[in-house]
Amino acid sequence: xxxxxRRTGPDTIEAFTGWRGIGFVxxxxxxxxxxxxxxxVRHEGRVVRGWAAFEVEPAxxxxxxxxxxxxxxxxxxxxxxxLTKPFWAWFLRLSLRRFPAYVSSRGTSAAPSRGTT
Numbered sequence: 455x456x457x458x459x460r461r462t463g464p465d466t467i468e469a470f471t472g473w474r475g476i477g478f479v480x481x482x483x484x485x486x487x488x489x490x491x492x493x494x495v496r497h498e499g500r501v502v503r504g505w506a507a508f509e510v511e512p513a514x515x516x517x518x519x520x521x522x523x524x525x526x527x528x529x530x531x532x533x534x535x536x537l538t539k540p541f542w543a544w545f546l547r548l549s550l551r552r553f554p555a556y557v558s559s560r561g562t563s564a565a566p567s568r569g570t571t
Contacts, residue, residue: 457549467495478502497525519553 457471462481469480478501486494486507493508504525511518527535535542 456545482506501531502527519550521550 456473456477457469459467459469462468465484467482467484469482471477471480478499480497480499480502482495482497482499484493484495485505486492491510495506497504497506502525504523506524507520507522509520509522511520525531
């Protein structure tokens with residue numbers, strides 16, 4: 455897997471995105487937790503800053519995951535993203551294909567201990 459997530463506190467998580475030890479750490483605070491429908495996090499790292507929301511909506515035959523990011527990348531980050539956009543598109547598709555198995559394997563154990571903050 456290219457991203458590993460671990461819980462670091464009651465309302466904090468940390469994601470490492472990379473391959474073979476090369477990558478970056480993305481510390482986040484869970485600001486809203488409404489299982490099983492909604493989770494909002496604040497990215498607080500040096501590489502990624504901003505907000506993300508993960509929302510599960512009913513869909514025909516199952517459910518739909520809506521993953522939204524509002525990021526502050528700065529000028530250098532915007533340029534870097536533009537140059538690497540094909541890689542990130544591939545990476546996100548791969549992550550989303552693997553996400554259902556990750557969730558199934560974790561059950562509710564990955565949940566923060568408090569409700570909406």
